Amino acid sequence: MTTVLRRIVHPLLVVALATVAALLLAVVVVPLALGWVPLTVLSGSMEPTVPTGSQVVVAPLEGEDDAAGLSTGDVVTFMPRPDDPTLVTHRIVGVAVDGEGRRSFTTQGDANAAPDADPVTATQLRGVVRYHVPWAGYAATLLDPEQKRGGIVLVAAALFGYALWQLVGAVRDRGRRTDEITHEDPSGVAAEVPAELAEPVPPGQARTERLPVVPAGTPGR
Secondary structure (H helix, E strand, O other): OOHHHHHHHHHHHHHHHHHHHHHHHHHHHHHHHHOOEEEEOOOOOOOOOOOOOOEEEEEEOOHHHHHOOOOOOOEEEEOOOOOOOOOEEEEEEEEEEOOOOOEEEEEEOOOOOOOOOOOEEOOOEEEEEEEEEOOHHHHHOOOOHHHHHHHHHHHHHHHHHHHHHHHHHHHHHHHHHHHHHHOOOOOOOOOOOOHHHHOOOOOOOOOOOOOOOOOOOOOOO
16 A cells, blocks of 8 residues: 555544544443443433433442442432332432431432432442443444454454554555665765776776876875
């Protein structure tokens, strides 16, 4: 591939690979490394903060001890009803503590005009949202865990191949420039060859340079 074409393709490949790598890092690698759970937002109750189709990454919460660290403003994921596996992600707008020290939380979607009807207890909580990736949930719903891990391998291979391609191209360009310099006169001016040196030398004879005769007693110049 020519240098010009490589210069054109280079920024496009960098942007594409960086985007895919960042997406996989955010929704697959980081959650796996930290034990967090990626979930897809299917409604607009948290817009515009969390758009529909976003992927929220949730740190699991278990029991009263974990719930004690929550405060107003945190975005949490919870089960609104014990017999319903559907999860809801809303913001905590109020915290209450009963006489036995048990906490309950008033929640509300950012797009909703009023808080949720029922408070959320610690046993209903499933996690606290650490961050979200807009619209990544649409892609996540199309891929299973094996396909996501395969995507990481493919992106890593693509990044390695791209780096190797750049290295080979750089070495090739350097060799081409070296050849061009070797075939050029360093001074940039063509050297003139004396006429006597340009004359052919008969076979069996060596070329000699005729020196000027200096009179005896005269200092050499």
